[in-house]
Amino acid sequence: MIKAMVHRIREVLIFSFVALFCKANGGTTADWWATRPPDPSASYCLSWRLAVEANNLRGWRTVPTQCLGYIETYMIGGQYFRDLRLIADQILSYANEIVPAGDGLDAWIFDVDDTCISNILYYRDKRYGCDPYDPVAFKAWATKAGCTAIPSVLRVYNKLIESGFKIILITGRDEETMGPATIDNLNDQGFVDYERLIMRTAAYKGQSAVKYKSEIRKQLVEEGYRIWGNVGDQWSDLQGEYLGNRTFKLPNPMYFVP
Ligand SMILES: [Mg+2]
Numbered sequence: 001m002i003k004a005m006v007h008r009i010r011e012v013l014i015f016s017f018v019a020l021f022c023k024a025n026g027g028t029t030a031d032w033w034a035t036r037p038p039d040p041s042a043s044y045c046l047s048w049r050l051a052v053e054a055n056n057l058r059g060w061r062t063v064p065t066q067c068l069g070y071i072e073t074y075m076i077g078g079q080y081f082r083d084l085r086l087i088a089d090q091i092l093s094y095a096n097e098i099v100p101a102g103d104g105l106d107a108w109i110f111d112v113d114d115t116c117i118s119n120i121l122y123y124r125d126k127r128y129g130c131d132p133y134d135p136v137a138f139k140a141w142a143t144k145a146g147c148t149a150i151p152s153v154l155r156v157y158n159k160l161i162e163s164g165f166k167i168i169l170i171t172g173r174d175e176e177t178m179g180p181a182t183i184d185n186l187n188d189q190g191f192v193d194y195e196r197l198i199m200r201t202a203a204y205k206g207q208s209a210v211k212y213k214s215e216i217r218k219q220l221v222e223e224g225y226r227i228w229g230n231v232g233d234q235w236s237d238l239q240g241e242y243l244g245n246r247t248f249k250l251p252n253p254m255y256f257v258p
Pocket residue numbers: 111112113114115232233234
């Protein structure tokens with residue numbers, strides 16, 4: 001009891017001191033806290049992940065090494081899947097308000113990697129993104145067709161098809177080298193009955209994801225498709241042109257695709 005009181009008094013004294021200090025320096029208490037050194041265990045990594053998800057941090061190449069444990073816990077400790085479940089519920093409540101016209105042109109766009117199927121097993125060996133991107137190793141992994149379905153996204157995918165929407169998958173994966181493995185992997189994991197799977201062909205080689213995916217969506221709109229929703233784990237899936245009525249950003253703190 002006495003110990004708790006002493007602790008509380010100490011807290012009040014510290015807070016009062018900080019408030020006085022800030023007032024004297026023309027700032028606020030919140031400003032002062034923001035200048036404190038980050039707690040290397042979790043609070044800095046939470047700020048880092050939030051900045052990534054909000055697209056305030058761009059062009060980053062690797063996860064900060066000090067956040068390895070934090071990102072691992074986020075990805076496999078349950079929070080990542082809880083976040084996905086909440087987004088999936090939002091997608092479905094939005095989709096429930098739409099009445100498809102029945103002409104086969106009501107479309108939803110989905111990205112593939114870490115949207116439909118997961119690369120967590122691959123990134124586990126890459127220290128959840130603390131290691132730099134390794135295109136050769138990723139290609140070898142992708143051609144094994146061992147990605148697992150992301151359950152919340154599969155649930156949304158099936159419900160949308162059931163409701164009469166057409167699913168169009170757009171991926172930056174190279175069609176020539178990864179086409180057959182990607183088709184097998186999607187089928188094995190339950191992603192069937194899609195309208196189209198569009199992969200990157202030689203014509204789009206070297207283009208940024210924003211440019212390539214915008215061009216594909218433009219072609220779809222010109223074909224008459226109405227894009228009701230667009231789902232991806234990268235901001236580059238959801239930026240550019242012909243984005244669709246609503247975009248849904250899935251979490252991915254492991255890598256950044258420009
Ligand atoms: Mg992706």
